[in-house]
Amino acid sequence: EAGVAQSPRYKIIEKRQSVAFWCNPISGHATLYWYQQILGQGPKLLIQFQNNGVVDDSQLPKDRFSAERLKGVDSTLKIQPAKLEDSAVYLCASSPLGLAGAAKYFGPGTRLTVT
């Protein structure tokens, strides 16, 4: 079974620039999550989708971050404009519906460096 795919794996940008990340979840997984992992910390949820609807975006800095999941499959996360404190690994995870959906499967992440 193919895992969660993410691209790019690494990105370096200057502050105030914009950047976008892409995620392709495990086939058939209805729920998709974007997590931000700052160095030395645990992942923090930014946004949760179920199919193409947003379930939870309470921790998403909406003045600069946006995310969409068109057609309920792939998702993109955008930051515009980026700040130095956005430097982190952005992890995408997916899970199926039902009780099995408690388990989340993570992608390899995109390491963002903002200079």
Place this chain on the structure above:
Amino acid sequence: GENVEQHPSTLSVQEGDSAVIKCTYSDSASNYFPWYKQELGKRPQLIIDIRSNVGEKKDQRIAVTLNKTAKHFSLHITETQPEDSAVYFCAASQDTDKLIFGTGTRLQVFP
């Protein structure tokens, strides 16, 4: 909301010894507790999980115990090996809701 605390932040053991990592959670409604292993530069990998209807679960050298009354759960690794060296994260959630992660424990196993 849920808050998960994890201790210790670093743990060094000799190969063959046991390692124990402990987490506490605040939301009594949480009923799913996974543990993830994250090697340097890699994705978090689910290694074991437990639901609130059981008190203990074991998978070879790894076991997790849950005390619902005290709201804490622990990861036990026996007969540690150098390849167990990684950062371990506990997490908690209610059913299929979002995971709230602990701050991580860096485990080093010395040969």
